[in-house]
Amino acid sequence: MAYSPPPMVPGLPLLGNLLQYRRDHLEVFWRGYREIGPVFSVKLGPQRAAVLVGPENNRFFFTEADKSLSLPEVYRFVVPMFGSVLNAAEDEEVRRSHLALLHSAFQGGRMNRYAEAMARETSEWIADLGDEGQFELYDSFAALGMNIAATAFMGPEIRQRMEEFKPLYQDLAKGMDFVLPPNLPLPKFRRRDRARRALSEMIRPLIARRRAEPDRYDDFLQTIVNGQYLDGAGGSGEHSETVIGLTLMTVFTAYITTAAQTSWSLIQLLQQPRYLSEVLDEQRMNLGSDDQVSIEALSRLHLLDWALKETQRMHPVMSHYARYTRESYELGGHRVPQGWFTMICPAISHRLPEVFSDPDRYDPWRFSPGRDEDRHPYSLIGFGAGLYRCPGAGFGTNEMKCVLTMLLRRFKLELVDPCPGRDFEMGVMRPTPPCMVRYSKRQDRGDSVSASGRREARTDWGLCPVATYSHGSELPVQ
Numbered sequence: 448m449a450y451s452p453p454p455m456v457p458g459l460p461l462l463g464n465l466l467q468y469r470r471d472h473l474e475v476f477w478r479g480y481r482e483i484g485p486v487f488s489v490k491l492g493p494q495r496a497a498v499l500v501g502p503e504n505n506r507f508f509f510t511e512a513d514k515s516l517s518l519p520e521v522y523r524f525v526v527p528m529f530g531s532v533l534n535a536a537e538d539e540e541v542r543r544s545h546l547a548l549l550h551s552a553f554q555g556g557r558m559n560r561y562a563e564a565m566a567r568e569t570s571e572w573i574a575d576l577g578d579e580g581q582f583e584l585y586d587s588f589a590a591l592g593m594n595i596a597a598t599a600f601m602g603p604e605i606r607q608r609m610e611e612f613k614p615l616y617q618d619l620a621k622g623m624d625f626v627l628p629p630n631l632p633l634p635k636f637r638r639r640d641r642a643r644r645a646l647s648e649m650i651r652p653l654i655a656r657r658r659a660e661p662d663r664y665d666d667f668l669q670t671i672v673n674g675q676y677l678d679g680a681g682g683s684g685e686h687s688e689t690v691i692g693l694t695l696m697t698v699f700t701a702y703i704t705t706a707a708q709t710s711w712s713l714i715q716l717l718q719q720p721r722y723l724s725e726v727l728d729e730q731r732m733n734l735g736s737d738d739q740v741s742i743e744a745l746s747r748l749h750l751l752d753w754a755l756k757e758t759q760r761m762h763p764v765m766s767h768y769a770r771y772t773r774e775s776y777e778l779g780g781h782r783v784p785q786g787w788f789t790m791i792c793p794a795i796s797h798r799l800p801e802v803f804s805d806p807d808r809y810d811p812w813r814f815s816p817g818r819d820e821d822r823h824p825y826s827l828i829g830f831g832a833g834l835y836r837c838p839g840a841g842f843g844t845n846e847m848k849c850v851l852t853m854l855l856r857r858f859k860l861e862l863v864d865p866c867p868g869r870d871f872e873m874g875v876m877r878p879t880p881p882c883m884v885r886y887s888k889r890q891d892r893g894d895s896v897s898a899s900g901r902r903e904a905r906t907d908w909g910l911c912p913v914a915t916y917s918h919g920s921e922l923p924v925q
Contacts, residue, residue: 461492486499500799504791596701646695711877745849756827766792
């Protein structure tokens with residue numbers, strides 16, 4: 448039987464869905480799913496893309512990596528930022544070696560030291576807030592996340608130069624564009640390239656010192672510098688550029704994605720005062736009056752962990768993933784031609800009622816033992832899945848737990864706008880700025896959470912989740 452390509456979401460001549468995609472790609476994807484089904488296509492200028500929805504289609508997407516689906520063609524847009532590292536590397540063995548190296552950098556006792564850096568940086572940020580006031584949510588978490596990433600991944604030398612490092616890195620990050628050719632003579636691309644050169648000059652002497660004293664440190668940067676694959680890849684110049692690229696890329700994901708996911712997690716906790724009250728009770732039970740936050744202490748905060756998973760489900764900051772279709776394939780009664788992109792969309796897959804019960808309701812208990820609604824390995828894919836799942840997922844989760852725990856224990860918080868919108872700048876889905884949070888110091892760690900200002904929310908998939916959640920009493924009887 449000859450299968451036809453997936454039906455296309457209607458769009459403009461020549462441009463297809465490109466303009467709407469750049470404005471709000473989730474609307475394009477939701478329209479395709481609702482009007483066509485779990486396999487459809489979009490047209491982004493000259494490029495066609497198949498969009499797959501649902502756990503089994505997610506399984507195909509992730510298990511076909513380096514087979515019918517290829518990564519480097521999609522990730523060329525990051526080469527001017529980070530070089531040909533990890534997913535952008537042309538050679539499969541190089542990609543897997545980089546991936547293994549990053550995994551090793553997050554293992555062993557290093558995570559405990561990363562947690563110490565998280566707690567120290569968060570404590571300093573909280574102290575600077577004073578007793579009451581307001582802060583912009585994403586910008587504050589992004590600045591804090593960059594400080595944490597610089598300390599944990601690059602060491603004290605870069606942390607001491609943050610006033611110089613931060614604006615350069617922001618210019619680098621703002622030069623990311625998935626659609627436009629990365630070599631166009633645009634101002635943002637010129638700033639990106641200048642920032643990349645300046646950052647390289649800043650980091651290169653640090654790498655040289657690390658290579659000269661390989662036993663002095665045992666941290667992320669030293670792990671990358673000591674990588675056996677990198678030592679055999681070429682001369683010192685090539686080695687340094689790869690180390691710089693892998694380090695800057697890791698800072699990028701920690702800075703951009705973690706800040707956005709932490710923002711949505713706090714927003715939903717503040718929108719759900721009953722569940723937040725239980726989270727605070729869990730903190731008091733497991734942490735007492737101790738302000739020290741360790742990996743072991745964070746591991747006991749199950750309610751907070753489930754809340755982070757629920758926000759990852761409802762507001763995945765990586766709203767879609769893409770691969771290049773290296774070989775045509777048949778799926779869902781359609782044939783996707785070679786040369787198309789293939790995409791999946793967590794923001795839709797996470798809202799399927801056949802996978803997650805009552806999917807538009809905030810219900811962290813769905814991840815508790817006995818329910819385990821994420822039991823399908825490809826149902827919750829906010830961190831990706833399969834071989835190329837984010838190697839820093841554990842780091843990001845611990846950072847979110849640390850920041851939210853210390854912040855909630857110190858302050859009573861309130862959203863100025865109880866229902867913020869979404870924004871796609873910087874390549875992730877974040878709350879529309881300014882998203883202001885009002886805070887005041889807790890007089891007593893036993894302060895209750897006020898439900899004042901709680902509003903009835905929309906019940907569609909959109910920006911403001913429903914105002915009720917499912918309590919643990921709905922757990923199945925064991």
